[in-house]
Structure formats: structure tokens, C-alpha cells
Amino acid sequence: MNRRILSREGWIRLAVIVASTAAFEALCRAGFIPRTAVLPPSEMATSLWHILRTGEYNKDILSTLQNVVASAALSVTFGFAFGVVLHALPRLRATVEPLLASYYAIPTFMFYPVFIVVFGVSSRAIIAIAVLLSIVAMIASTLTGLDRIPRVLRKTALIYRMSTPKRAVLIDFPAAAPHLFTGIKLAFAYAFIGVIASEFILSGQGIGYAIAYAYNNFDNRNMYGLMLLVILLATAANTALDTIDRRLQNRSRR
Amino acid sequence: MKRTGDSLLLILGILVLWQVLYWLAGDIALTSPTGTAEHLWKLLGTARFWGHAAETARAFAFAVAISLVGGVALGVLLGLNRTSGVVSEPILIALYSLPKVTLYPLVLLCFGLGMSAKVAFGAMHGLIPVTIFTMKAIMQIKPVFWRTAHVMRLTPRQMAFTIALPAVLPEVIVGARLGFSLTLLGVLIGEMFASQRGLGFMIMSAMGLGDMATIMAVAVFLSVFAIAANALLMWLDRAIPR
Known part of the structure; x- marks a missing residue:
């Protein structure tokens, strides 16, 4: 059923998106939405095209992407490691579990100033807050993945008399992989949010900073161009990761 | 009883970690747990703090109300029809994972500075998770x-109250929990x-x-509030008969 380019629902979805964009454009052009507030989508697109062609913001875009990748990589690595350790120590896990469950209730960004004082206004402060935001998703996914390894697989490993490292590589890791991927997806999404938001609050470069700067200078054209860039980047990355995630989940359900 | 012991142990662990960090990072970066508690206690005695807190609470109350009522209504509307559910789910998920801070200038230009912009921004964060959870349920x-x-x-009314509501309530509470914390953020x-008002402004200034002392005190105050609210909703989730 996935073989067709788009399902019926996919076509409707596309139609809905196109129609709402067109309606938005029409409302802007007709003057119902003042130009000082929002630009029509077509002008956002031309502005984005201009930004990409002139390379005016390349440094900011690059710095944001670097920070996102660095934070996501750190979160995935350490989140996985913490997850494995917690899984191996049930007593510690029982103690930490309530924190994991209510972690995302804490407004993490309120601690950004602390990191700014420690690291200065730099990429390191941004990466620190992004890691803080995304690592727990990875820890939780690792725990779920390890919990859901079917017991029959463990028994099979026992019958084959596998050593622990061999079992980890041949049985545990592949069995937990779909959940680990969900963790990677979430870590990436949270890292993106963390980086852009910190850049927005206080920083010297990056897309978030550029948008805030354009806003403060009433530079609507560049601001909406960059905003469109963020929306497209985030949607493309999340949709791609989500598609792979769904495939993996379906495969493990067979 | 064991659970309470574990929670105490966890809090103790966090305090010890904090103290160690304080010794490592020094006075400029952090305040010690006792120093923060003292400063928070002092702040709690001032009218200025409560003025800011009341302002935040008011914006938050409006935003949460919009998120919950709007999210549940939208979720029910989209979820009743299979096609509309399948069509809208990826769109909602894409909106959910968008860094919404980016859209802040847009909100400001549409709503102006002040209360309505804050409420709109909070509702923007909270509305979508509630919608997604209700719809899926x-x-x-x-x-x-x-x-x-x-x-x-059964009449439609009976159907709504005896079938739909009990069936979706657990999921809606999970959504509300997520929506609650995201709206606060x-x-x-x-x-x-x-x-120019509110706890966020207080931290910024x-x-x-x-x-540092004020930042830490306000951040800790907010974290404790958020965790307490979260724990309450989690307890509610467990208390519902299934």
C-alpha cells in the first residue's frame, strides 16, 4: 500500500496544504492581513530564494546546523549510554524514573542564563541547553527499547550459549533498534528546537539570532524568508525521520 | 512507602549534585542550594515577585484554557471521521515539532506586545499536543x-457520556499533561x-x-510548580478507573 506515490489521504492532505497556502496568499493580497504584519507566502518564498542565492546568511545557517548536529549527536551517544546503565541497575532506575517522567514539565530554557554565565555567549552554551532538552528523550527511548526485547530472543541467545558481548551485538541491539531510532528522531527534533530558541534568546549568530535581529530592525522581508527556511528545514527533517521510524516500527510488528 | 523513600533519595541526589556543581563552578555561575532557597524565601516575601507571578499565572490560565478546550474540541472533530484524522495527523505532527519560537515575531506583529501575545504564544505550544492525543484516542x-x-x-448524548468520554479520558489526560507543561514554557x-511583566521578564532582566541568585530562585520556583502540577495530573491519570 506504500508502493503508490501518494495514498488517497496523501492527495487530500496535499490539497489541504495547497488550498490553505493559496487562501493565505489571497487574504494577504486582498489586504485583509496587513503587509506590516505578515507577508504573502509567495514573497516569503522569493525572499528565501534571494537569501539562499546571495549566501548572505550562509554563516548563520551553517552555525545553526552544526549546533543541531553536535547537540543531537551528544544526546544520542550519552543518552544511549545512560539508558544502558540505568537498565542494568534497576534500583537506580526506580529512583530516577519519576524524574524522567516529569522532566519535560520543567521549563528548561529558564536555565539558559546559567549556561551563558558558565560558557559565555557561545555555541557551547547553546549546545548545552539543546543537549539538556534532548537527552532525556533518548534515555527514555533506550529504556523502552531494552524493556521490549522479547524474552524468547534472550532465551534463544542462552540456548546458543552466546557470550554477553555477542548477545548485545547480535540480539539486543537489533531488537531494540526501532525504539532507539525513535529516540534519535526525538533527540533531533528537540535539539533543533533548543538551538533555535537559545539563539533567539541570546546569542551572536545562527538562524534564530538572524530572525530576532531582522525583527528588531523591522526587516520583515528577511525575517519571513528565514522563518520559511526554518519551517521547511524542520518539516523536511522530521518527515524524513518519521517515515523511516514508521517503517522500522511496522517491521518489528510483523 | 518505598516510593516516597525513592523520591526523597532522588531529591537528595539532585541537591548533592547541585552543591558539587556549585563548588566546581563558583559564585558567579551558580548559587548554592541553600543560597537559592534563602533568596527565594526573600523573594516570596516581596510584593514585586507576586505581581510578576500573578501576571504569569493570568496569562497561563487563559492559555491553558484555550489549549485544553480548543484541543479537545478540535481533536474530537478531526477524530470522528477516519479520513480527516488520517489526513491531519502528519500535518499536526509537523506543526508540533516545529520550533515555535521562530514564529514569535509573527505573533507579536499580529497581537502586539502584551497579554494577548503571551496567551497566543502559550496556546500555540499547548493546543497541538492536546489535539493529537484526543484525536488518536x-x-x-x-x-x-x-x-x-x-x-x-443510545442517544448521541448518552453515547458521548457513556462511551466516548470514558474511552478517551486517559489519553486526553496524557495530552493535557503535555499541553500543560508546553503552555507554561x-x-x-x-x-x-x-x-514588561511576568516571571519570564524577571528572569530576562x-x-x-x-x-544569578534571582535567575536560579525563579527557575527553581517554576520547576517546583511544574513538577507538582505534573505529579498531580499523573496521579489523576492513575486514579481513573479503566
Whole structure:
């Protein structure tokens, strides 16, 4: 059923998106939405095209992407490691579990100033807050993945008399992989949010900073161009990761 | 009893970690747990703090109300029809994972500075998770329930209260929990950028002054509030009979 380019629902979805964009454009052009507030989508697109062609913001875009990748990589690595350790120590896990469950209730960004004082206004402060935001998703996914390894697989490993490292590589890791991927997806999404938001609050470069700067200078054209860039980047990355995630989940359900 | 012991142990662990960090990082970066508690206690005695807190609470109350009522209504509307559910789910998920801070200038230009922008920003964060959870819950009600309802000739009203509501309530509470914390975050971030009042503004101005003690005290106050609210909703979730 996935073989067709788009399902019926996919076509409707596309139609809905196109129609709402067109309606938005029409409302802007007709003057119902003042130009000082929002630009029509077509002008956002031309502005984005201009930004990409002139390379005016390349440094900011690059710095944001670097920070996102660095934070996501750190979160995935350490989140996985913490997850494995917690899984191996049930007593510690029982103690930490309530924190994991209510972690995302804490407004993490309120601690950004602390990191700014420690690291200065730099990429390191941004990466620190992004890691803080995304690592727990990875820890939780690792725990779920390890919990859901079917017991029959463990028994099979026992019958084959596998050593622990061999079992980890041949049985545990592949069995937990779909959940680990969900963790990677979430870590990436949270890292993106963390980086852009910190850049927005206080920083010297990056897309978030550029948008805030354009806003403060009433530079609507560049601001909406960059905003469109963020929306497209985030949607493309999340949709791609989500598609792979769904495939993996379906495969493990067979 | 063991659970309480564990929670105490966890809090103790966090305090010890904090103290160690304080010894490592020093006075400029952090305040010690006792120092923060003292400062918070002092702040709690001032009218200025409560003025800011009341402002945040008001914006938050409006935003949460919009998120919950709007999210549940939208979720029910989209979830009742299978096609509309399948069509809208990826769109909602894409909106959910968008860094919404980016859209802040747009909100400001549309709503102006002040209360309405804060509420809009908070609702923007909280509305979508509530919608997603409600919609999925409605879509996942077993068809046999509906058929049973038809056989028993329930009126739509009876169907809503005896079948749909109990079936979706656990999921809606999970969504509400997520929506609650995200709305709080949204309101606070909103206050950080464009407001002259509220706890977010207080943190932002303390940041400008390098007043670490106030930042830590307010952040801790908010974290404790958020965790307490979260724990309450989690307890509610467990208390519902299934």
C-alpha cells in the first residue's frame, strides 16, 4: 500500500496544504492581513530564494546546523549510554524514573542564563541547553527499547550459549533498534528546537539570532524568508525521520 | 512507602549534585542550594515577585484554557471521521515539532506586545499536543463499542457520556499533561522576549543584570510548580478507573 506515490489521504492532505497556502496568499493580497504584519507566502518564498542565492546568511545557517548536529549527536551517544546503565541497575532506575517522567514539565530554557554565565555567549552554551532538552528523550527511548526485547530472543541467545558481548551485538541491539531510532528522531527534533530558541534568546549568530535581529530592525522581508527556511528545514527533517521510524516500527510488528 | 523513600533519595541526589556543581563552578555561575532557597524565601516575601507571578499565572490560565478546550474540541472533530484524522495527523505532527519560537515575531506583529501575545504564544505550544492525543484516542475507540451503542439505541448524548468520554479520558489526560507543561514554557518564553511583566521578564532582566541568585530562585520556583502540577495530573491519570 506504500508502493503508490501518494495514498488517497496523501492527495487530500496535499490539497489541504495547497488550498490553505493559496487562501493565505489571497487574504494577504486582498489586504485583509496587513503587509506590516505578515507577508504573502509567495514573497516569503522569493525572499528565501534571494537569501539562499546571495549566501548572505550562509554563516548563520551553517552555525545553526552544526549546533543541531553536535547537540543531537551528544544526546544520542550519552543518552544511549545512560539508558544502558540505568537498565542494568534497576534500583537506580526506580529512583530516577519519576524524574524522567516529569522532566519535560520543567521549563528548561529558564536555565539558559546559567549556561551563558558558565560558557559565555557561545555555541557551547547553546549546545548545552539543546543537549539538556534532548537527552532525556533518548534515555527514555533506550529504556523502552531494552524493556521490549522479547524474552524468547534472550532465551534463544542462552540456548546458543552466546557470550554477553555477542548477545548485545547480535540480539539486543537489533531488537531494540526501532525504539532507539525513535529516540534519535526525538533527540533531533528537540535539539533543533533548543538551538533555535537559545539563539533567539541570546546569542551572536545562527538562524534564530538572524530572525530576532531582522525583527528588531523591522526587516520583515528577511525575517519571513528565514522563518520559511526554518519551517521547511524542520518539516523536511522530521518527515524524513518519521517515515523511516514508521517503517522500522511496522517491521518489528510483523 | 518505598516510593516516597525513592523520591526523597532522588531529591537528595539532585541537591548533592547541585552543591558539587556549585563548588566546581563558583559564585558567579551558580548559587548554592541553600543560597537559592534563602533568596527565594526573600523573594516570596516581596510584593514585586507576586505581581510578576500573578501576571504569569493570568496569562497561563487563559492559555491553558484555550489549549485544553480548543484541543479537545478540535481533536474530537478531526477524530470522528477516519479520513480527516488520517489526513491531519502528519500535518499536526509537523506543526508540533516545529520550533515555535521562530514564529514569535509573527505573533507579536499580529497581537502586539502584551497579554494577548503571551496567551497566543502559550496556546500555540499547548493546543497541538492536546489535539493529537484526543484525536488518536477517538480514532482508536473499538468499533464494537459503537455497534453496541447502536444496538442499545443510545442517544448521541448518552453515547458521548457513556462511551466516548470514558474511552478517551486517559489519553486526553496524557495530552493535557503535555499541553500543560508546553503552555507554561510558551508563556514564559513569550514573557522573556516581549513583556514588561511576568516571571519570564524577571528572569530576562536578572540575566541583563547578571543577578544569578534571582535567575536560579525563579527557575527553581517554576520547576517546583511544574513538577507538582505534573505529579498531580499523573496521579489523576492513575486514579481513573479503566
